[in-house]
Structures are given as structure tokens and as C-alpha cells.
Amino acid sequence: MRLINRKPGRVLAIVLAALPFVAVALAYTIGSEMRLAVNPQDRLLPAPATLLDTAIRTFTEAERRSGRILLWHDTGASLFRLLSGVGIAALLSLVLGLVIGLLPVMRGTLSNFVAVISMVPPLALLPILFIFFGLGELSKVVLIVIGTAPVMTRDLAQRVLEIPREQIIKAQTLGASSLVIALRVVLPQVLPRLIINMRLSLGTAWLFLIAAEAVASETGLGYRIFLVRRFLAMDIILIYVLWITLLAFLLDWALRALSRRAFRWLEAGL
Amino acid sequence: MSFVQVRDVWQRYGTRSIIERVNLSVEEGAFISIVGASGCGKSTFLRLLLAEEQPTRGEVSVAGAPPAREPDRARGVVFQRYSVFPHLSVRDNIVAAESFGTRLGWLWGARLREAKARADATLARIGLDHVAGHYPAALSGGMQQRLAIAQALTARPRILLLDEPFGALDPGTRVQMHDFLTELRAENPMTVFMVTHDLAEGFKLGDRVLVFDKPRWDPHAPDAYGATITYDFDARHGGIPYHHLREKVDEPAFAKA
Numbered sequence A: 001m002r003l004i005n006r007k008p009g010r011v012l013a014i015v016l017a018a019l020p021f022v023a024v025a026l027a028y029t030i031g032s033e034m035r036l037a038v039n040p041q042d043r044l045l046p047a048p049a050t051l052l053d054t055a056i057r058t059f060t061e062a063e064r065r066s067g068r069i070l071l072w073h074d075t076g077a078s079l080f081r082l083l084s085g086v087g088i089a090a091l092l093s094l095v096l097g098l099v100i101g102l103l104p105v106m107r108g109t110l111s112n113f114v115a116v117i118s119m120v121p122p123l124a125l126l127p128i129l130f131i132f133f134g135l136g137e138l139s140k141v142v143l144i145v146i147g148t149a150p151v152m153t154r155d156l157a158q159r160v161l162e163i164p165r166e167q168i169i170k171a172q173t174l175g176a177s178s179l180v181i182a183l184r185v186v187l188p189q190v191l192p193r194l195i196i197n198m199r200l201s202l203g204t205a206w207l208f209l210i211a212a213e214a215v216a217s218e219t220g221l222g223y224r225i226f227l228v229r230r231f232l233a234m235d236i237i238l239i240y241v242l243w244i245t246l247l248a249f250l251l252d253w254a255l256r257a258l259s260r261r262a263f264r265w266l267e268a269g270l
Numbered sequence B: 001m002s003f004v005q006v007r008d009v010w011q012r013y014g015t016r017s018i019i020e021r022v023n024l025s026v027e028e029g030a031f032i033s034i035v036g037a038s039g040c041g042k043s044t045f046l047r048l049l050l051a052e053e054q055p056t057r058g059e060v061s062v063a064g065a066p067p068a069r070e071p072d073r074a075r076g077v078v079f080q081r082y083s084v085f086p087h088l089s090v091r092d093n094i095v096a097a098e099s100f101g102t103r104l105g106w107l108w109g110a111r112l113r114e115a116k117a118r119a120d121a122t123l124a125r126i127g128l129d130h131v132a133g134h135y136p137a138a139l140s141g142g143m144q145q146r147l148a149i150a151q152a153l154t155a156r157p158r159i160l161l162l163d164e165p166f167g168a169l170d171p172g173t174r175v176q177m178h179d180f181l182t183e184l185r186a187e188n189p190m191t192v193f194m195v196t197h198d199l200a201e202g203f204k205l206g207d208r209v210l211v212f213d214k215p216r217w218d219p220h221a222p223d224a225y226g227a228t229i230t231y232d233f234d235a236r237h238g239g240i241p242y243h244h245l246r247e248k249v250d251e252p253a254f255a256k257a
Helices: A010-038 A048-060 A070-102 A104-117 A122-133 A137-162 A165-173 A178-215 A221-231 A234-262 B042-050 B090-099 B109-125 B141-154 B171-187 B199-205 B251-256
Strands: B004-013 B016-026 B031-036 B057-062 B075-078 B159-163 B191-195 B208-213 B228-234
Touching: A010 A048, A048 A070, A048 A234, A070 A104, A070 A137, A070 A178, A070 A221, A070 A234, A104 A137, A122 A137, A122 A178, A137 A178, A165 A178, A165 B075, A165 B141, A178 A221, A178 A234, A221 A234, B004 B042, B016 B042, B016 B208, B016 B228, B031 B042, B031 B199, B042 B057, B042 B075, B042 B159, B042 B191, B075 B141, B090 B109, B090 B141, B109 B141, B141 B159, B141 B171, B171 B199, B199 B208
Parallel strands: B031 B191, B031 B208, B075 B159, B159 B191
Antiparallel strands: B004 B016, B004 B057, B208 B228
């Protein structure tokens, strides 16, 4: 039997899916033990038990000076920045994408401009953003918007253009104005794509968020990682990285669930 | 003055002539089939009737109105594919024919309920009431086209334009669709233009069959000349228009002899 025709059964599928995770965990444990055997003071690969210990402490214990549990505080600050950044970028890209895709005049005006803007490396703008918008929340949100909106806009405009011409003509013969075509024909059909774009942009958004927090911030997940780096607190860094990964995964999962519930017509095939 | 008037229409894209010198006048209520080889400007002609494109020369007028500059409610259209909205349920696709003409494209309250009731009546008449809540993707090709035709007619257009509407259907469904269209026409007479590849279909449904072809042909410049209407058949009575006329026999003369 050819390899391309070989499909794993249910149990095997679960085992196969778990395999890479188990392998990484195992490799880490072995590496950690080898290092700790040579030098019990080693800080680079803390033992899994130490990690668990640190995890419990970071999730539950309050900092003595401020009385706040830093992890939750950092999570709140980072999620606020991330979600407002991606949310604003999504709204912006939706409006621009519709306008560029539907109106030839706006397409002529904006499409090249957006294409050029999307080529600007956002991180290179970070100093400018800090100078203009200060070191507070605004500059970080703006960085995420600048980093994700142009790509989302280009993609969405392209999707609008890909809607069959027949549908646009048909809507016109039913008496629809440009506004009605935008609201009732095009918008509902690109919304699923907007959710996909948000899911894809979240990865980049995390990147910009952590970069901005690392450079200048007083709170946030990225800030904390770069702060404890000075003390070589690998256990805390690892916990934060795992936590960020989990958050990113949950956000992605939530958006996918939303998309599946909201756009039943996409899966209406026979 | 005839209902649809096409006066000396030419259409050219750059140096490519697509159709030239097309003149046509059509009475209200006629069913016009348009046939011809591929690339002979049938669909271009339909787009001109639809006012999706403007002719390079000449003008098209429907119901005595000045030439339209964009598609409007006077023109209903059904394409071979993508004629219904995939994100609207079957019922909402029919309601859309009423709601899209409003300012924001939505109907509310009593008007919405009335429109839905009318849509359900329409769906019952065309035999789609059992799938009213489904999305078009769950329908067969024939059902989708039936829905598309009903949707176009709900907007009460002056002319109905069909661009190979049954081209993607299997032969059995196609015959059913012919009957469906014939029934609809019997209920409310309308002026129809149908582009088709199928000659038999054109003659079966049409009152007139127009053939598009290129009368002038330059082998060194195939794009130099466009197509025009080369034949205009009377397709009533199975394409044999005069067979029902009896020869008048000069009876007295016959009797004398």
C-alpha cells in the first residue's frame, strides 16, 4: 500500500498527535537531569519539579511590595494591548478592504498606498511610535495595528474582488445601491475571512507586543520575561512562555469556534 | 414602438470587434433565444441588454426608457452559476429581491413578515418550500437555478435575461427546468432573452431564435470584424411557422372545372 493512502486509526491518531509533545518533554527532562547531575546549581534547564513549583508560585502568590499576583496583572495588561490592537486593525482592515475592493476610485487611490505601507517593517517604526505616542499603552497598540492592518487590508480587498461578478450584477438588478451591496452581499461573505485574518495576525501581534513590552514597559508578559532574564530565572521565563502559548492557542480556538457558529452557510454543502 | 429596441449597436474592446451592426426590435412578451458558436458575442450582447456594459456605438432601450447606464430593477438576470447569494437562506434569497431595493437593504417588522409570507408562497409554487431554511449550497443545481429564476422574477423586471441558465444541469433536470420556465411564462407573460448553446433548447423555448455569427472574416485579422445577427428564425410551432396555414383553394374555380 502506498504511504499516501495509509491512514492512522483513532487510537493511533491520538498517539501520533501526542508523540512530538512527549518527545520534547522527554528531551527536556533528560537534558535537565544531565546538567543538574554535573552542577546542582545549574539554572539553564530547571527540573520539571522546580518548574511546577514555580508555576504554582507565579499563578498564586502575590508580590510582597504591591500585593498583586504579577502573572495575572501582566496577562491583563498584555491581553488588553493585544486584543485592542488586533481589534482595531480588524475593523480598520474591514472598512478599507471593502472600500478598496468595491469602489474603483478608492482602489485607484489606496491600493498601491496600502501595498507600500505593508512593506514598512513595523519594528523599525517602534522608536518613532515611542516618541510620538509616549511609552504608555497607545504606542504598543499602534504598533500592533500598523503591523497587522495593512496585510489584513490587502487580503480582504482581494477577497472582495474575488466575489463572483455575477452576484454583484444580480444584486444591482434587485435594486441594491452600492451601500446595500457592501452591507448585504459583500460584508457577510468576507466576515469569515476577517476571522481567519485575525487568527493569522495574532501570531504577528504577539511578536510586536512582546517586542514593544521588552523595549519599554512597566507591566506585561513580555516585560516580565525580559526583566527576569537579568536574573537568569529560566523557570519563570519558561512558565511565561508556556502561558503565552496557551493564551495564543485559546484565542485561536475561540475565534475558530466563533467562525464555525456564526457562519453556518459556509459548511452547508451537501 | 417595440418593447426592446436595439439600434445599430457595436461593441469593441480596444481593436477587437465583438459585435457590429446589431439591430433588433422585440415585442413585449416574446421569448428570444440567442444561439451561436463560442466567442460570437452572445454573452456580450446579453451584457449590453443588461447595461453591465455600454456599447461602443448605438443604443439599447427597454420599454421606451432612455438607455440605461448600469443594471437596474427593469432587468432580471440568471447566470449559469453564482446567481443566488450563498450566505442567505433560500427564503432570504427571495426576500432579498424586495429588501435590496431599500435604503439599507433590510426590511423590518410588518414589511418583513409580509415579504417572508410572499416568499414562502413563491417557494411553495416552485416546489422549494421544504428547503426554505436551507442554504443554497445544500441544494442541487436544478433547485438553485429554480431559486435564481424565482428570485429574479420577484423583483418584477421588465425583461428577463438568461445566460446559459441550464448549461450546467444534467439532461433530465434540464427538461424539468424547461417545463418550469414554460409554466412560469404561462402564469405571467414576460419578455425573455436566453443565451444557449443548445439549439434544440433554443427552438423549444423560444418564439424567435437569433443566430450570432461573423458575416465578414479576415483570415489575417480574425478580430477585425465582429459578429451580428445572421439569422432570425420564427421558432413558434416547432420552428415551422407556416405549416398550420391551409392553402386557400379557389373553390368556385375548382368547381367549374
